Amino acid sequence: MLRNALPKIVTALPGPKSAEVIARRKKAIPNGVGCSAPCVIARGEGAMFEDLDGNTFMDWVGGIGVLNIGYSHPEVIAAVKEQSEKYFHTSINVVHYPEYIALAEKLNSIVPVRGDEKKTILINSGAEAVENAIKFARKFTKKTDVIVFTGAFHGRTNLTMAMTAKIKPYKFGMGPFAPGIHRCDFPYMYRRPDGMTEKEAIDYYLDKLEMMFLEYAPAEEVAAIIFEPVQGEGGFIIPPIEYVQGVRKICDKYNIMMIADEVQSGYCRTGKFFASEYWAAAGAAPDLMTSAKSIGGGLPLSSVTGRAEIMDSASAGEVGGTYAGNPVACAAALKVIEIMERDDYAAKSRAIGKTCVARFEQWKTKFEMVGDVRALGAMMAVEFVKDKKSKAPAKDELAALVAECAQHGLITMSTGLRGNNLRFLMPLNTTDEQIEAGLNILEEAIAKVMK
Ligand SMILES: Cc1ncc(COP(=O)(O)O)c(C=O)c1O
Structure with missing residues (x-):
């Protein structure tokens, strides 16, 4: 069931069907409507969606905070x-x-x-x-x-x-x-x-x-x-x-x-x-x-x-x-x-926040680029900097991180005046196993980008 699935990429991204639709988009829709994800959605459930090419993604942006209840809730x-x-x-x-x-x-x-x-x-x-x-x-x-x-x-x-x-x-x-x-x-x-x-x-x-x-x-x-x-x-x-x-x-x-x-x-x-x-x-x-x-x-x-x-x-x-x-x-x-x-979604939000923040705090010690961690429930962000002392914004590095995560099936988005914060707006019914998988993808991506 897609709802409980984990990210799985089976083609180069974007896959051939997605690439064709993205090319049509470029001709039909003004450039001012931005989007960079390397895929075209076919259907979604919970925190997960499948693209036209059969790749499975986890969406931690949720249509920019619209999908707190996830994709396609049956009720x-x-x-x-x-x-x-x-x-x-x-x-x-x-x-x-x-x-x-x-x-x-x-x-x-x-x-x-x-x-x-x-x-x-x-x-x-x-x-x-x-x-x-x-x-x-x-x-x-x-x-x-x-x-x-x-x-x-x-x-x-x-x-x-x-x-x-x-x-x-x-x-x-x-x-x-x-x-x-x-x-x-x-x-x-x-x-x-x-x-x-x-x-x-x-x-x-x-x-x-x-x-x-x-x-x-x-x-x-x-x-x-x-x-x-x-x-x-x-x-x-x-x-x-x-x-x-x-x-x-x-x-x-x-x-x-x-x-x-x-x-x-x-x-x-x-x-x-x-x-x-x-x-x-x-x-x-x-x-x-x-x-x-x-x-x-x-x-x-x-x-x-x-x-x-x-x-x-x-x-x-x-x-x-x-x-x-x-x-x-x-x-x-x-x-x-x-x-x-x-179903007490507020409690789900607090639980997601607790799990993620524990991991983010480890990253703050482990990675020079992780400057600040902010969270209220599951409204969370990690601020990326060139180094902790100067706090100079690591905007390009974060853009590379977002792109790297997408290649592994995790959709994320930056935010902030300086473009150097990674924000988390995952559906609040993302499962524990999915949270763990997403954090692992992110951690590997940070290590890779830092190199
Ligand atoms: C705090 C806040 N106010 C207003 C808006 C504008 O909402 P909309 O894009 O639905 O017009 C947004 C959108 O991101 C927002 O985050």
């Missing part, structure tokens, strides 16, 4: 089939339908934003969720500006490109961008100024945030501060909880909406259902939270949840969209959430 397939036979589409602006309402109710009951009475809007993509969160924050506070961070990624629409940090490849030559967005330094502990303790660094970064109001945008004009509980495209950087508590205090002081962008960190990835649960437990729950990616098990869907008074600040027709909250995607999401709660 999700059944839910999608059942809904498709009833109706594919109707707009929530035209006819009421129960799937949207049930999913909003469910998210209201589990999303850890502040407040007793919560409401949820459903849209299609992560960027759309972020756009809507900003719309609600502006409507509610009657303020305009937004503070974002170095390393942030919030999407590829005009507003979210303005909010996203990395210029190449995400926004180069595509401006001008939306105004009113101000960028503050994110607490990147591994690269904090030399000689600072972690405690001093937290104060230093919080002070930078306060300075934003003096130098760039008066607090009276700031509607929202938005950040990711674990920065995804920024390199899987985890802000210390004391920093998050400090941001919460600043938001309260100036009546600013604190928004958690959980597009990549949600749906059990970090060892809790939502990473904001860690924040809430520390008394720093956000006002609004976005989610997307793994919500629909692969069908396009996203959400914004907040307390009712914020969410009701927009009048009828001011938010929504033709496809927003598609019934088939909602049926899939309801099933995904049910399975994740029933």
Whole structure:
């Protein structure tokens, strides 16, 4: 059964059938849609997929965090089939339908934003969720500006490109961008100024945030501060909880909406259902939270949840969209959430995190190139450097590592402003044996690339 298989490569890569389709892709699809994997998928199950040439790969990228529940979960397939036979589409602006309402109710009951009475809007993509969160924050506070961070990624629409940090490849030559967005330094502990303790660094970064109001945008004009509980495209950087508590205090002081962008960190990835649960437990729950990616098990869907008074600040027709909250995607999401709660995917995430981090820490001692290891549950990254002292980013070496892993049937992906972090977003139902096999492939690949 593919679900329990291990990587197995039976042709040179790409195989002949895959090579033919990749050549067609090059002619049909713009270069701007990047992809480097040497294979074309034929079918997937769990963490595994088979390509057109009969090679078996293990996918530790999961469609960039979309497949926390893995490929082709039988119960999700059944839910999608059942809904498709009833109706594919109707707009929530035209006819009421129960799937949207049930999913909003469910998210209201589990999303850890502040407040007793919560409401949820459903849209299609992560960027759309972020756009809507900003719309609600502006409507509610009657303020305009937004503070974002170095390393942030919030999407590829005009507003979210303005909010996203990395210029190449995400926004180069595509401006001008939306105004009113101000960028503050994110607490990147591994690269904090030399000689600072972690405690001093937290104060230093919080002070930078306060300075934003003096130098760039008066607090009276700031509607929202938005950040990711674990920065995804920024390199899987985890802000210390004391920093998050400090941001919460600043938001309260100036009546600013604190928004958690959980597009990549949600749906059990970090060892809790939502990473904001860690924040809430520390008394720093956000006002609004976005989610997307793994919500629909692969069908396009996203959400914004907040307390009712914020969410009701927009009048009828001011938010929504033709496809927003598609019934088939909602049926899939309801099933995904049910399975994740029933089978305790958060615990699976913590277990994967524990196994992998133990191995990563060994690599840190064994390999000069392994500079830092970061993890919250199974949202994990290894930062590669030329040497531990200089911390100079080993971007090309990591690119070679990713290519080497693919040749052995392990699909991985780099991340980060400097392109030198290996990120892990494996399906959370990857088996223990598969985890072991993947770590072995990686370890051999690191040793080879280091030579
Ligand atoms: C934190 C975060 N926000 C927003 C987005 C944008 O999501 P989408 O690509 O679905 O528009 C992403 C995508 O990677 C993300 O990681």
